[in-house]
Amino acid sequence: MLYTIYLVEDEVSLNQLICSYLQREGWNVISFKDGEEARRAITQEPHLWILDIMLPGIDGYQLIREIRKANESIPVIFISARDSDLDRINGLELGSDDYLAKPFQTRELIIRVSKLLERVYGKALHTQSAAPIAQDEYPPYTIDRQARIVRENSGKEVELTSKEFDLLDYFVSHAGLVVQREHILNEVWGRDYFGSDRVVDDLIWRLRKKMPELRLETLYGLGYRLVKR
Known part of the structure; x- marks a missing residue:
């Protein structure tokens, strides 16, 4: 139960x-x-x-x-x-x-x-609750949450900063959902963050550059959505 x-x-x-x-x-x-x-x-x-x-x-x-x-x-x-x-x-x-x-x-x-x-x-x-998922597949990428490592199918590691990995993990966990910039700020930067919300756009730009197969959409006026594989 x-x-x-x-x-x-x-x-x-x-x-x-x-x-x-x-x-x-x-x-x-x-x-x-x-x-x-x-x-x-x-x-x-x-x-x-x-x-x-x-x-x-x-x-x-x-x-x-x-x-x-x-x-x-x-x-x-x-x-x-x-x-x-x-x-x-x-x-x-x-x-x-x-x-x-x-x-x-x-x-x-x-x-x-x-x-x-x-x-x-x-x-x-x-204690009957399910354990958190430690690894996700988003072809051609494998996201290892425990090791905080992303690899391509070839085995090559995608070099991400800690914050880039946090953002990727957030999007993969909510694949298919529209997420607003303010929600991303709260979950990735924390509710105590008081800087510009443009950091979200900058980090997404860097993530797209490093992971070109990541189908991360910008929905103007709504937010962002990672298309499910």
Whole structure:
């Protein structure tokens, strides 16, 4: 048996991003884009809810009230762009177990989810999660995450800097998804980075030059997408 997590997030790109990270941990993820859709699934009782506060129609506060009426013990994590003490207090009063302000590093959310699930359900269920994938194939390249090495089919190593490898790893992990520049900054440079967002474009240019077979698309006004092989 694996954890089932219900995610409610109306920003499509962020919804897809969070889903991909949760699924890589081996968890079953069902996502919703609005509160009304999520409300109809309350009786299904997943292991965990992740709720955005600001949603079209029914907001996260209304949802958690109904979730708590159906089941008082299901853990809930709030995520919100409104990083105020009042929002945190309101969330706690309504029964949330944690609160994470946007923008956040997705890895931080994963850690919080993992610890909360372990605390609520114990280690026995938690240990059935899948191990992270250590190696990926993106022909003609092989990406070894453990050794942080990229090789071509011929065996020749592609010389990448540490940050170039981090960016490549991010794109390969989210192949087929449209990712925004701000999300790349948060995940590769960290939420404490305060420099120009043009560093993303510069690093992508260098990555394309070193790995010409990498099908990395620029979607103007949207972001970037690595085409799946």
